[in-house]
Amino acid sequence: MNRKQSIVLWVGLTVILLMAVIFAVTVWPTKYRYLPTKRPYFALRINRFTGEVKEVKIGPKVRSFDEIIGEKPAPLKLPLKLLPEEVKKIDTTYSVTPVEPLGVESISEYFKVSLYNGSYYDLEEATITITAKEKNGDIRWSRQFRRGIDIVSNRSGHFSIEIPKVDGAELFWTIDEFRGTPIIK
Known part of the structure; x- marks a missing residue:
C-alpha cells in the first residue's frame, strides 16, 4: 500500500x-419521545422508529439491598387468605379520563384504587377483579386485571387500571392476589 x-x-x-x-x-x-402520565414519576416512552409504547419510571430511584448485591429474588405469591388483614382498601375513585389524546373519543376509562399495605412485603403486582353491574342487577362485564405496582410495607399507595367504558353501570371490585418481595428485618 x-x-x-x-x-x-x-x-x-x-x-x-x-x-x-x-x-x-x-x-x-x-429515538424516544416521552409523554407525561397522571402517575408521578412515570411516563409513556414512544419509540419514534417502531411506534412501540412502554410505561417507564422516570423519577428518583432508590436502590434496594438486593439490587446493590446484584441479585433480586423472584416475586413471591402471597396467599389470598392473608390479604384481608394486611392490605386494606382505603378508597376507590372512578374517573372518566380518556385514554386517547387529540380529541379522539375514547372507549376506555381509568379506575383508581388506593390501598394501605400493612404487610411485611413490598408489593410489586396486584390482581383485582372489577365487575360492572347494571342498575337492574345484571352483570355487564366482570374482568380480572393484573397491574405492576410499587407500594412499600406499612405505607399507602395507589394505582390506576384502564377499563372499558362503563356508561352508568355501578362498579364493584375485589382483591384476588398480590405479588411482592419480603422486606429484610
Whole structure:
C-alpha cells in the first residue's frame, strides 16, 4: 500500500467515525419521545422508529439491598387468605379520563384504587377483579386485571387500571392476589 492509498484510507475511516459520532449525538437521543402520565414519576416512552409504547419510571430511584448485591429474588405469591388483614382498601375513585389524546373519543376509562399495605412485603403486582353491574342487577362485564405496582410495607399507595367504558353501570371490585418481595428485618 502506497502513501496515497493509506491517506485515503485514514480520511475515509475518519469520515465514517465522524458520521457515527454525529449520529450518536443528534439522532440517537431522539429515538424516544416521552409523554407525561397522571402517575408521578412515570411516563409513556414512544419509540419514534417502531411506534412501540412502554410505561417507564422516570423519577428518583432508590436502590434496594438486593439490587446493590446484584441479585433480586423472584416475586413471591402471597396467599389470598392473608390479604384481608394486611392490605386494606382505603378508597376507590372512578374517573372518566380518556385514554386517547387529540380529541379522539375514547372507549376506555381509568379506575383508581388506593390501598394501605400493612404487610411485611413490598408489593410489586396486584390482581383485582372489577365487575360492572347494571342498575337492574345484571352483570355487564366482570374482568380480572393484573397491574405492576410499587407500594412499600406499612405505607399507602395507589394505582390506576384502564377499563372499558362503563356508561352508568355501578362498579364493584375485589382483591384476588398480590405479588411482592419480603422486606429484610
